[in-house]
Amino acid sequence: xxxxxxxQVLDNALSVAGLTDYIQNCLEDDPRLRTVWVLGEVxxxxxxxxxxxxxxxxxxxxxxxACVAWxxxxxxxxxxxxxxxxxxxxxxVRVYRQRGYYQLIVxxxxxxxxxxxxxxxxxxxxxxxxxxxxxVDRKRSIPVHPHTIAVVTSPQAAAWGDxxxxxxxxxPGLKVLLSPTLVQGDRAPESIVRAIDxxxxxxxxxVLVIARGGGSTEDLSAFDDERVVRSIxxxxxxxxxxxxxxxxxxxxxxxxxxxxxxxTAAAERxxxxxxxxxxxxxxxxxxxxxxxxxRLDTARSTLxxxxxxxxxxxxxxQIERExxxxxxxxxxxxxxxxxxxxxxxxxxxxxxxxxxxxxPQAVLKRGYAVVRSSRGEIxxxxxxxxxxxxxxxxxxxxxxxxxxxxxxxENPL
Numbered sequence: 001x002x003x004x005x006x007x008q009v010l011d012n013a014l015s016v017a018g019l020t021d022y023i024q025n026c027l028e029d030d031p032r033l034r035t036v037w038v039l040g041e042v043x044x045x046x047x048x049x050x051x052x053x054x055x056x057x058x059x060x061x062x063x064x065x066a067c068v069a070w071x072x073x074x075x076x077x078x079x080x081x082x083x084x085x086x087x088x089x090x091x092x093v094r095v096y097r098q099r100g101y102y103q104l105i106v107x108x109x110x111x112x113x114x115x116x117x118x119x120x121x122x123x124x125x126x127x128x129x130x131x132x133x134x135x136v137d138r139k140r141s142i143p144v145h146p147h148t149i150a151v152v153t154s155p156q157a158a159a160w161g162d163x164x165x166x167x168x169x170x171x172p173g174l175k176v177l178l179s180p181t182l183v184q185g186d187r188a189p190e191s192i193v194r195a196i197d198x199x200x201x202x203x204x205x206x207v208l209v210i211a212r213g214g215g216s217t218e219d220l221s222a223f224d225d226e227r228v229v230r231s232i233x234x235x236x237x238x239x240x241x242x243x244x245x246x247x248x249x250x251x252x253x254x255x256x257x258x259x260x261x262x263x264t265a266a267a268e269r270x271x272x273x274x275x276x277x278x279x280x281x282x283x284x285x286x287x288x289x290x291x292x293x294x295r296l297d298t299a300r301s302t303l304x305x306x307x308x309x310x311x312x313x314x315x316x317x318q319i320e321r322e323x324x325x326x327x328x329x330x331x332x333x334x335x336x337x338x339x340x341x342x343x344x345x346x347x348x349x350x351x352x353x354x355x356x357x358x359x360p361q362a363v364l365k366r367g368y369a370v371v372r373s374s375r376g377e378i379x380x381x382x383x384x385x386x387x388x389x390x391x392x393x394x395x396x397x398x399x400x401x402x403x404x405x406x407x408x409x410e411n412p413l
Contacts, residue, residue, distance in 0.1 A: 020100060023102075024095040035090070037088055039087075039089075040059075041086050042081045042085050052069045053068050054067050054083075055067065056089060066104070068105060068106065069109070076107070076108075077108060078111070079109055085112075087110060089106050091105055133254075142207055143206045144272065146206035148176075148177065148204045150177040152208065152210045152211070153183060154180065154183045159211045159212055162267070163242075163263050166267035171273075180195065181195035184219050189228050192225075193227050209239075209241075209242065210223075210241045210242075210256070211263035212263070213262075214262075223243050228252055229251045232256055239256045240258045242267070242269075369394060371392075371393055372392045376392075387406065389403070389404050
């Protein structure tokens, strides 16, 4: 249904350029805005070929104003603006027509001291570092081949599209879970913490990516929030952050297990490039085939050499040689057995002769006798008996009993 517009309303409508011109004339015609001095904290800064662009923030609330010091004016400044510093800015209020917002054209910058926001940031960083949340030894390694990755970012942000494209091109078929969150504004810290907690409770992901594209310091302030930092530090899943640009470093980056400069770099960090692994696999396959082929060639060469040797020596001749070798071994064994038998016989004869020499009967046959006492003990000395005792004499063919009538050391015959 088409709405009906009164002709009078249409006649009084302003064009975009007309409204912008009106606002610009109001600002430029106000004498109080031609030269203003504004006190604030430099919250973000970017140097460009045409000049220095920075934001001036009020530490007491969320108000912020864009400023630019043109290149021709920078050398005349008392001091260049520095992020985190409170400055007094001399400027003129102008309207930026292409974007439809007002900004300060700066012609002087007077440093006042460290800004409140910078002081709070520095104090929070020191306190969290003292608790060990940024220690290197507590950081975990990132899985080499994760099958499920969780991403905490805004579904409307370009970072989410960059991550999806990168993961799909590098590792097709990977399961990617999106835990949506706000990434800017007052509610962003609480939203990020909820998104991380959702991934924790789901339990499927092996690695968590927290990502956001570039922006001003104010845009990235959610990732310096203490709640976000503690949620990352206590997350049981390894965390990779890709927040902002190369020049940005948030407290969330310091607490993460791994931090890179952009969302695309974070996606590249958590998965390998499948094409590179495929190339490595092909290289290993070629090397394996070459190794197997080499071993087969060596085996074929050995087999051919054996075949040629067999062809040169007839089988029956080889068998006859083996038989001759066996006969030689049999003869050697027989000689060895005969030698051992002869040595044993000689040893036996020697022992027999020794036994014969020690045989008491042989001694008796030569005319000797064995003298024994009445108790059967052998009498070996004249001192072992006395006159009147009866002794028994053993001869070769009998026994005699005698009575001692005389004991002398000399022969009585």
